Amino acid sequence: MVHSLVSICAKEVVSDHSSSPTWLRWVPRELYGPLLEASFACCRPLAVGELVQRWPERTLRIGGRSKAGQTAPSRLCIQALLLGVVRGLTDRRSALQILDISGLQKDEGGIGEPMGGWSLTVALCTMVVQAKAGAQRAQRKEGDRERKRFSALERERDLKRERGQRIESRALQDDETCGEKAGSKGPISEQDLIKGVRRRMEMERKRGIVATGSGGSKPETEEKEACCEVLVHVRADLFVNARSWDRVRSALSAAGPLKLQCRYLRVEEISVSSIRTLLNLLPRRALLGIDIRYSFLGVAGLAELLPLLSTFPELNSLRLHYCNLDIRRESFGQEEVLRNLSQGLANLQELRQLSLTTLRLPGQLRVLLSSLPQPLEVLELPYLSLSPADLAYLSCSHHASSLLQLDLSDNCLDETTVPSIRRLLSQASSSLQHLSLSGCGLTDGLLSRLLPTLAGCWALKSLALALNPLSLAGLIALVQTAARMPCLRQLLYPNPLEDYQPGLPDLPSSAQLLEWPLDESTDMNMTSNQLNKVLMDSGRTDLFLTCDLLNYDKDLVV
Structure with a gap:
């Protein structure tokens, strides 16, 4: 691997964190990218945090497909990255508006201690919730400062008013003295006293409303509107199971300076109702794929979720692994459920990747695939107990000539199915x-x-x-x-x-x-x-x- 002169110099610069105050203030924006790459490569989390906190570009993209010989960022560097994003919310030097870390998560453990999908999801959701809480605290402090400033102004006005009233009172007393000397005596009328009391009560009432608000604090609507201002959109892949479910739901529901968007969603061991709730919280335009594993869906549960999946216009990948879709166990109402399943798949207009693992649907491949409006590019059917009729249909389907990736592992092939496999491979010879x-x-x-x-x-x-x-x-x-x-x-x-x-x-x-x-x-x-x-x-x-x-x-x- 050949390193450029810029990358070599960048690694040397970030190697000593004590010198960062001397060079960070003068570094041009074009060098932020190489310096951040060097910080990840050399595992310099402090440098990562400082660079991200004052990131000069609108977009920061971390993750994606790794280059040859490139290791995944360490857990400490990822944590510093997230902390730098939060600190950058109040840093005027930061221009960051979009943080894209899709594809960043790796398998737990390994060289360099990369952060796995579940750990990264929890860290992301914690960051979003804490950013919202920090924005609310800052808003309350700002409100308190405004109320104190207004109260000080009101007190100053009252003092001026009282001084003016004293001067008027002295003038009246002087007039009364002159009147007495002139032989004309008379007290202040009762009507004038009532007007003065009413005026003072009205002023006190207005001052109380402004200082405390209608309910004794800043109105909730104003505070909610202030916290709803999104400063940074965070795009990521989320891994949700029973342990991280509440945290993810809180983060997706949070209206704060960080807005979490999901590109690929992986869920494990959660119910159909929980998956439905999660999908309703996701932005419709961001989701590209969903991976459901080890969840007790059943054919009826999948048919229930498919109409909701069709509301995501860019969804192109659906993966179902060990979701208890065994058509052989269905008896009553089986035809209706299969019809609903076929109709639900027909509504997935952009689906290009379909993975079905250990679903036990022998003889039903035509029902599943014939309703798809667009030909598939990725088809994974391992452990599916495919029958000769399934393979015969697949070899003649509209998907055969468009396949880029095909997985038929652990489906028994014999003399009766070899002709179908040969025909299928011939159809896909130019694309597979x-x-x-x-x-x-x-x-x-x-x-x-x-x-x-x-x-x-x-x-x-x-x-x-x-x-x-x-x-x-x-x-x-x-x-x-x-x-x-x-x-x-x-x-x-x-x-x-x-x-x-x-x-x-x-x-x-x-x-x-x-x-x-x-x-x-x-x-x-x-x-x-x-x-x-x-x-x-x-x-x-x-x-x-x-x-x-x-x-x-x-x-x-x-």
Whole structure:
């Protein structure tokens, strides 16, 4: 990785925080970006906070897709970032109006202690609520100062008035003295005394109303309007579960200087009613995707949520994982529920990505996908118990020729379904970039029938075939085919059957291949060396081969 001169100098500048008062006041706005990047890279949270507090641009974008070799920001730097945003609300040097940290959260733990999705969500919501409370305190202090200033002015006016009344009273006394001397005596009339008392009572009443307000404090409407002024819009991805639910709801309901907007929403283990409440609090224009996991939705619950999802005009991604959608358990009213489900999906006009994991909907793929108005670009259907009729429909659907990413992992493929898979891959050959057929029961014979079609997928960048019962000969044939695919950059292959301990069934399932121990007496690097030699003989040095299922990530492919 080649560093520019600016980045090298920026890292040197932020390395010593004690010198920041000398350079921070003179740094031009064009260098704030490189200095902030250097602060994140060198883990300098104090520098991060100071730069963000006086950020000179309208927009600050942190997060997104990481560059090659770039680590995620540390937890301390993210906390300093959020604190700097709050402090910048009262800093006249700050021009920040939009903070975009979408995609910033990473997995908990790891190198540099990055902040995970749940922790970042809680920190964000806490920041929004505290900013609202701080604005209310500042507003109350300002109101108190105004009331004290007005009271001082009123007291000064009263003193002037009293002085004037004393002068008038002395003048009257002088007139009375002169009158007595002239022989004309008479007291002040009762009507004049009444007018003076009424005037003083009216003045006291007006002063009390202005000083205390109608209810003894500043009117709530004025305070609410003052707190509703949004200074910074915060765009982020939110991760909500039962522990963070109340905090997120409070932050989304808060009317303060920070306005929280959600780009991608992930919810886990919360009820349909709670999800509905959460969706009603989200701004309609910001939400791009929703990911629901481990929630007891059922087919009826999903049909209930879909009309609400259709009110988000930019929603393009829907992911449902382990949400208890098992159509085989439905009996009474099943047709009506499926009809409602189909109608709800039909209203998602911008949906391009659909992920359904372990929903157990055999034979219902046509009902789910045929109603979608636009062809899908990403379709993930792992553990879905797809039937031959489902695969046959998918190969002829309007989605086939538009797919960029397809995941059919852990759906059993056999002689009856291979023709449908070949037809599907042929339809998607010019667009498909990522394909996963892991755990599909592909033997050497089935794979040999698929390889010619796979070779025709010239746009394919990553291919995952883990946990399939393939022999070493089958793997060599696979690598030879992969070497002829010009765009392919990653291949996840299974351990060959020869590497397992004796006793494995003739046609083992993916679960058996995952749990069965490997033979420790064999050289684990022998398979890798043989496959890499095939690549070298084919002249390919840009294709990465791996059997590491846990660390495989297709998104690393550029």
